[in-house]
Amino acid sequence: MARSTVSAAERSKSTSSPSPSLNSSQEALSPERLIEIYRLMYLSRRTDDREIMLKRQQKIFFQISGAGHEALLVAAGLVLKSGYDWFFPYYRDRALCLALGVTAEELLLQAVGAAADPASGGRQMPSHWSSPQHHIVSQSSATSTQCLHAVGCAEAGRYFTRHPEAAAKQEGDYRQWRDVTFHGDEVAYVSLGEGSTSQGEFWESLNTASNEKLPVIFVIEDNGYAISVPVEVNTPGGNISKLVQNFPNFHFAEIDGTDPVACVRAFEEAAAWCRAGNGPAFIHGHVIRPYSHSLSDDDRLYRPESERNADALRDPLSKTQMLLLREGILDAAGINQLEKEVDEEVRQAADRAMRSPLPQPDKAEILKHVYSENYDPTSxxxxxxxxxxxxxxxxxxxxxxxxxxxxxxxxxxxxxxxxxxxxxxxxxxxxxxxxxxxxxxxxxxxxxxxxxxxxxxxxxxxxxxxxxxxxxxxxxxxxxxxxxxxxxxxxxxxxxxxxxxxxxxxxxxxxxxxxxxxxxxxxxxxxxxxxxxxxxxxxxxxxxxxxxxxxxxxxxxxxxxxxxxxxxxxxxxxxxxxxxxxxxxxxxxxxYPGPDYMIPFGKAAKVREGKDLTLVTYGALVPRALQAAQKAHREHGIETEILDLRTLNPYDWEAIAESVRKTSRVIVAHEDMLSWGYGAELAARIADELFHDLDAPVKRIAAMDTFVAYQPILEDVILPQPEDIYQGIVALKQF
The missing domain is CATH 3.40.50.970 (Thiamin diphosphate (ThDP)-binding fold, Pyr/PP domains)
Known part of the structure; x- marks a missing residue:
């Protein structure tokens, strides 16, 4: 286990210090590298600011910023490899995306909800990053779920390295969105806020990454608040690093996440650890949140001015700017010129994004990509x-x-x-x-x-x-x-x-x-x-x-x-x-039907022919329905047609409709409880679309609205039995 930490005293010192030192890095960053770091940090902040302005003008509908996290995230984007490593970020990671090669215009297209938004086509709110080109995997709003995705992705990279024949196996539309190239040393990056470390999936992901020695870099962007809840309420002791430090096979680093030099060093060490096959890495970056959680939040309601002013002293932009000036890398005029160019880049990007056409409210387009269009299992x-x-x-x-x-x-x-x-x-x-x-x-x-x-x-x-x-x-x-x-x-x-x-x-x-x-x-x-x-x-x-x-x-x-x-x-x-x-x-x-036997989805099986009524069911109710139908025929001469749906989504509406038009009576039976069960949708659709074909009300047979008991005599009453179905058949035929 490797460990690089910042003590409480050092963190306190870094809080009051206005700028980092080049001497904190084992290898000094080149002037060109430092200028690029500042440019990307400033680009991220100004893109945030432009979104805030657009939101206040009611031209976009949501805004959540990555302000205060820029040094940590630019370092990650510059050290790790775009289109080579894999990225599972969270909503503060604007600077990471920009450092990996996503443009400000592409980010602003998502804020607008434009049709040309490459991340989601207007389907997701801003700051939900996605880019196959850069291996940024589509992100949801749920917190910490992406940790397990990163673990699975790292497992897959290792698997392809050990099983190269698997990477060549492609079917359906895989090549449109998958990059199955493998290098043997790629890293999976995953980030989350300190509040999200309370989620169980975070701990589950650490568990597997540690056990399997997976090349995952976990990045905790600790700005001290989960919306309004301070870190000490979310995390015992207020420090997640202290809680995870005994996981084996990890490289740990707790750093000042507003110091770009320290951040670069931390990611270089973490990436080297992972690429060497030593296991996962954990970077805990102490950052700031100069803006509210989002524009739907007002942090003045729960943060005193003194605390907000203390954060301002640690602003990574100010600290990096002072570093450039102190080291003579850029003078005031050079910084002003860089910032002016970035301001114009963001302004033009926003103007283009605002002119970009919006998605068409076409129902067919809205439904596109709910399922695969290139390999239809219902065929x-x-x-x-x-x-x-x-x-x-x-x-x-x-x-x-x-x-x-x-x-x-x-x-x-x-x-x-x-x-x-x-x-x-x-x-x-x-x-x-x-x-x-x-x-x-x-x-x-x-x-x-x-x-x-x-x-x-x-x-x-x-x-x-x-x-x-x-x-x-x-x-x-x-x-x-x-x-x-x-x-x-x-x-x-x-x-x-x-x-x-x-x-x-x-x-x-x-x-x-x-x-x-x-x-x-x-x-x-x-x-x-x-x-x-x-x-x-x-x-x-x-x-x-x-x-x-x-x-x-x-x-x-x-x-x-x-x-x-x-x-x-x-x-x-x-x-x-x-x-x-x-x-x-x-x-x-x-x-045994052979190794290529397949059944399309959405095709019901007619397991019994009949002319008097239709019984639609599936699962364990199928053999019970057959018993009931046989008894109804023996004792009353009723011919019950039984449809086994086999698949519930999609289901075979055409087969149901055809049978109901023939018999004019229908029972829907299932094992789950009656109220709000699967049969309710079928019954409602039959009543709606086949009303004129019915000679009796649609009947449902299902379990009682309770749980299944242990004692068999109770279970028999709770779950639908062949006798219940038989009684339903007889009653419906006599209606």
């Missing part, structure tokens, strides 16, 4: 018949999911599989010595994958769901194809932040310049006889409410195999729900 062309083989043995859903994972990993070296307990053994020597058989998941669906493909491609994650999905986002952005597992749907909730705000949004918020097509496999559902509250949950409607992510929910082995293959090969993120009760059920077993 009927994907459908392939099962291969005819000599192996006609019927296998379970668990067997055919495992077979699909093996097929796809053999086909595509970019695929990695990870999650909690998915490996055969994290202690690989036990497997090699034959001391253990291996686990391969709590349901054994990944059994044998590590044994065949090695620990580099199949491995266990920490017990942290956000860690799993967040790392997958970073890997997918970098060009890999992660297929990850959340062990139980009941514990998916820590990952919802990553699923809702990051994985599903990456393509749309960046206007199609980035994407993260990961597959997230999730065992789901009840009917387990003792599964209880925390092993029986359904909640698919929460995720079908999230644009940008495909939702798959097969009911049998053959569909699970074909749909999983489509999920892995498509270029969108996919939530792949696997009902635990169906893993090894007799119902739905099938022969």
């Amino acid at each position: 009927p062309a994907l459908a392939t018949a099962p291969a005819r083989t000599a192996d006609s043995q019927e296998r379970t859903m668990a067997d055919l999911i495992n077979a699909c994972l093996k097929d796809e990993m053999r086909r595509d070296p970019r695929i990695v599989v990870f999650g909690e307990d998915v490996a055969d053994s994290s202690r690989e020597e036990y497997l090699k010595q034959g001391l253990v058989k291996g686990k391969g998941g709590v349901f054994k669906l990944t059994a044998g994958l590590q044994t065949e493909f090695g620990s580099g491609r199949v491995f266990n994650s920490p017990l942290a769901e956000a860690n799993i999905v967040g790392r997958a986002v970073g890997m997918a952005v970098r060009g890999m194809k992660p297929v990850v597992e959340i062990q139980f749907f009941d514990y998916i909730w820590p990952a919802v932040h990553q699923l809702r705000n990051e994985l599903s949004l990456m393509r749309w918020r960046s206007n199609g310049t980035w994407a993260s097509p990961a597959v997230v496999r999730v065992p789901i559902g009840g009917y387990l006889t003792g599964g209880s509250v925390y092993h029986s949950q359904s909640g698919e409607s929460i995720f079908t409410h999230t644009p940008g992510i495909r939702i798959v929910f097969p009911s049998n082995a053959l569909d699970a195999n074909g749909l999983l293959r489509t999920a892995i090969r498509c270029d969108d993120p996919v939530l792949f729900f696997e009902h635990k009760r169906l893993y090894r059920e007799t119902y739905g077993r099938a022969a």
Whole structure:
């Protein structure tokens, strides 16, 4: 572990000192370098000021500044390599982007919300940076989520170095937005404010970066305030460096982030540490915030004038200007000339940005990039018949999911599989010595994958769901194809932040310049006889409410195999729900269909023909609906048509409409609770668009509006049973 720190006394001295010293650097910066540092710092500040003016003139709609952080960020941008290293910044990082090569005009186009905004096409507010050219990955407003993306990106860079054949594997529209070149020593930069270090994803990212010795530089831009909350309220002891200093494999540096020379030195040391393969680095820069948190905030309400004046004495622009004057690098006239040129550059950039056309309010354009346009998993062309083989043995859903994972990993070296307990053994020597058989998941669906493909491609994650999905986002952005597992749907909730705000949004918020097509496999559902509250949950409607992510929910082995293959090969993120009760059920077993069997998304399966009513369902309700329909036919002669949706987003509206027009009666059944469940949307649309085809009200059958109990006699009442469906069929036919 390497450590370079600034003591409290030194920090106090740096606070009162108006300028840094060249002697603080082991290698003096050239005059030209120092002039460039000042120019970029001043450019960043003046771009901030121009945005503030435009906001006050009501020509833009939001402003948040990077003022006071410029020395730290310019140093990062000049030491690290644009288009070589990878960057996961946060909203204060204007100076970093400018130092990497983004122009002031490009930043101001985002403030305007112009169609030509290269970061988002007017979809994101200002200071949400993105540039594939410079490897600045699209950023959200959520704090610290990007830490896990940086970790995943660093893992991907290392993976491509060790598996060069994977970098050559490209499909869909990957080459439009991915740079899969690898150098072996690239660094992933990630930054956040000191308040964001309270977030769990920050700590999860340190955990993995430390364990895996990943080349990630964590940059804490500590300006003392998270909006109005001072650092000592967010951080025990008020100093994050003291809390993280025992993480192994790290290089640590706590510095005066307003001193450009100290900042350059810190980033040079951190980059050298990471590039040498020693592990991650942590730079804690003490900076200032001379402006309010944003123009929606007024820091005079919670900061006294004396504190604000003390910050002004540490302004990095003033300190760097004094350095240039004291060292004779520029005189007053030279500084004035530089500043005049920058002022004019910013003025012209703002004028061009204000003249730039705004996006057209066209619905088709607004929906563009919610999903991939270049590889459509709903295309009927994907459908392939099962291969005819000599192996006609019927296998379970668990067997055919495992077979699909093996097929796809053999086909595509970019695929990695990870999650909690998915490996055969994290202690690989036990497997090699034959001391253990291996686990391969709590349901054994990944059994044998590590044994065949090695620990580099199949491995266990920490017990942290956000860690799993967040790392997958970073890997997918970098060009890999992660297929990850959340062990139980009941514990998916820590990952919802990553699923809702990051994985599903990456393509749309960046206007199609980035994407993260990961597959997230999730065992789901009840009917387990003792599964209880925390092993029986359904909640698919929460995720079908999230644009940008495909939702798959097969009911049998053959569909699970074909749909999983489509999920892995498509270029969108996919939530792949696997009902635990169906893993090894007799119902739905099938022969192995071959390594290329695929089923398009959004195509329902008609599992029973009928003329009297339509029953729309999915998952574990499919075999229960079949039991109910058979009983209704035996006892009442009712012919029930059953549609298995198979995918919930997209879903097959055409098949539903065709069936309802034929039968004029419809039941929508699902396992989740009745109120606000997935069936409510289907019922509403049927009533809206097929009203004149109906001879009876739309009926819904679902679970009670409560949780699943442990005692089986209670579970049977709470969850919909075949008898409930049977009674519903009979009642609707008699209406």
